Every structure is written in structure tokens, then in C-alpha cells.
Amino acid sequence: MNIIFIGDMVAGAARRAVMSALPGMKREFSCDFCIANAENSAGGSGITAGVLRxxxxxxxxxxxxxxxxxxxxDFQNEIASLGNFLRPANLKRGQPGRGWGVFDSAAGKVAVISLMGRVFMKDSFAECPFETADRILKEIPSDVKVVVVDFHAEATSEKAAIAHHLDGRVSAVLGTHTHVQTNDDRILPGxxxxxxxxxxxxxxxxxxxxxxxxxxxxxVSGMPTRLDVAKGAVRLDAVSLKIDGATGKALEISKISRILDK
Ligand SMILES: [Fe+2]
Ligand SMILES: [Fe+2]
Structure with missing residues (x-):
């Protein structure tokens, strides 16, 4: 099974870039399933149902x-109407939305889990992502072999730790949130x-x-400053994954980073 995972989309220019470039990328990578992080998709901060639609x-x-x-x-009222949106599964209990799901693809079922880190994240308002992941993995039906985790976190140490914690139990742990693509793509021993x-x-x-x-x-000023979304040519960062659908083990992970014309 071939999967494309797209990093945090920042505002309208990113949405338009994905809409124009993704069909060709999906053909290029024979993509069966695509996941995109949308946390900055509405004006650079947050999500709206309208933007996803x-x-x-x-x-x-x-x-x-x-x-x-x-x-x-309004997103807290809209989230329940979105069948294909996942918020971090380890948000404080009682928050709306869901944090994981099993989805169909032409190449079989895919479980996707959204989790958030707690190191250097605002207010540390998440429950333990390690324990949450362990709990979710017990709930995923055993016939679902392909499991992809979006781990939205700041600290590379926390990201590597959860990846090793889940090694052999999920197909991929893909970090998001820093907006900077790292050069440590690899397949762990499991x-x-x-x-x-x-x-x-x-x-x-x-x-x-x-x-x-x-x-x-x-x-420089240390003062509250409005941080507008930057304009100009768009960088599209993603990874492509090749996964053995029978075992759920990853066969390949490749970075994608392209500058798209305005
Ligand atoms: Fe973030
Ligand atoms: Fe982000």
C-alpha cells in the first residue's frame, strides 16, 4: 500500500497548492491513501469545515x-459533522471530535491515529500520548494491519521516543508541528x-x-506582533510510504519537498 502524508498546510495558498499538485503526485507515487495535516489550514491558525470542504x-x-x-x-461545533477529520486523541477527556479511525482505501483498510506531544507545547493540555497510543492500539480491529500515527509535537526527543515505543506495532510515526522537514527519515528495527x-x-x-x-x-521587540501568513511561491513538504498491506510493516519512507510556482 502506498500512502502520501502531507505536512501542516498553512492557509489558503497551501490549500490551493495541494489541490493543484496532489492529483499528479498521487499518480506519480501510485498513491492508495492520502493524509494531510490541516491544523493551520484556515488563515494559518486552526480549521473550519468550509475550508476542508x-x-x-x-x-x-x-x-x-x-x-x-x-x-x-466555530470548529468545536463543526467537528462532529466531519467524517474524515481527526483531532489529537489525547486531548483532555470530553473535548469534541475523535482522535483515531479506520478508513477504507483501494488497497485495504488504514487506521489513522492523531496524537499530540507534551514537551514545549502550550499549556501541556494533553494526556499522556504513550498511554493513549497503547489504549487505542488495543481497540483497533486485528484485521487492520496498516496503522499511521501523526505525532504532532515540538521536541525531537519525544517524537523519537514515541516512534520507538510504537516500533513494530504501527506502520509509521510521522512528526508534524515544527513546519521544518527533518532529514532523519528511516525504518526502525521493528x-x-x-x-x-x-x-x-x-x-x-x-x-x-x-x-x-x-x-x-x-x-527583536518582544512585543505582541501580528504574524501574517507569508506570500509567494509555496513549498510542499510530504512523505511517501510503501507499506506491506499483509503485515503492516513499512518497506520504504521517502521525503518529498517541492517548490511550486505561485
Ligand atoms: Fe502545531
Ligand atoms: Fe502547524
Missing amino acids: EFPAGLVDVFTGGDHIWDQK GTAFISDVGMVGAANSILGRDVTAVIRKF
Whole structure:
């Protein structure tokens, strides 16, 4: 089974870039299933149902969230209506939405789990991701072999730790949140594909998708500063995975990073 996973999409330019480039990428990688992190898809912060519905049906199979999950005020009311959106499974108990699901693809069933880290994340408002992952893995039906985890976290140590914790029990642990693609893509000894961070879809000339001048001003002045989304050519970061559908073991993980014309 071939899977494409797209890093955090930052605002409208990223959505348009994915919509125009993804059909060709899916053909190129014979993609059976596509996951995209959408936590910054609405104006750079959070998600709206309207933004996700812009995507043609079947282009992206599952969208995932992150720490910006509730930035758009209506999303907590909209999330229940979205069958293909996952928010971090380890949010505090009682929050709306769901954190994992089993989805169909032409090449068989895929379980997707969204989890969030707690190291250097705002307010540490998540439950333990390690224990949450262990609990979810007991609930996934045994005939579902392919399991992909979006681990949305800041610290590379926490990302590597959960990847090794889940090695051999899931097909892939893919980091998101930092918006910078890392060069540590590999398959762990037990057969789990791992990368600390997939990267982002956002302005190539930016600081994590934000306007360079504004971010520098914020650091230098120390004052609250509006960080507009940067403009210009878009970088599309993703990974492609090749997974043995019978065993769920990863066979290959490859980084994708392309600059798309405006
Ligand atoms: Fe994030
Ligand atoms: Fe993000």
C-alpha cells in the first residue's frame, strides 16, 4: 500500500497548492491513501469545515489537527459533522471530535491515529500520548494491519521516543508541528517508518509560513506582533510510504519537498 502524508498546510495558498499538485503526485507515487495535516489550514491558525470542504472528494482521505485545533471559534461545533477529520486523541477527556479511525482505501483498510506531544507545547493540555497510543492500539480491529500515527509535537526527543515505543506495532510515526522537514527519515528495527517532522505546505520564503519581517520584529521587540501568513511561491513538504498491506510493516519512507510556482 502506498500512502502520501502531507505536512501542516498553512492557509489558503497551501490549500490551493495541494489541490493543484496532489492529483499528479498521487499518480506519480501510485498513491492508495492520502493524509494531510490541516491544523493551520484556515488563515494559518486552526480549521473550519468550509475550508476542508473545498477539497474535492477523495483527494485527501483523512485530515489531522494539532495544538491549533480550536483556534477557529466555530470548529468545536463543526467537528462532529466531519467524517474524515481527526483531532489529537489525547486531548483532555470530553473535548469534541475523535482522535483515531479506520478508513477504507483501494488497497485495504488504514487506521489513522492523531496524537499530540507534551514537551514545549502550550499549556501541556494533553494526556499522556504513550498511554493513549497503547489504549487505542488495543481497540483497533486485528484485521487492520496498516496503522499511521501523526505525532504532532515540538521536541525531537519525544517524537523519537514515541516512534520507538510504537516500533513494530504501527506502520509509521510521522512528526508534524515544527513546519521544518527533518532529514532523519528511516525504518526502525521493528518495521515502523519514522520521521521527526514531515514539514509544511507554506510560503517557501517565510519563517514557518509566517512573514519574515513580522517574525523578526516580534523577536527583536518582544512585543505582541501580528504574524501574517507569508506570500509567494509555496513549498510542499510530504512523505511517501510503501507499506506491506499483509503485515503492516513499512518497506520504504521517502521525503518529498517541492517548490511550486505561485
Ligand atoms: Fe502545531
Ligand atoms: Fe502547524
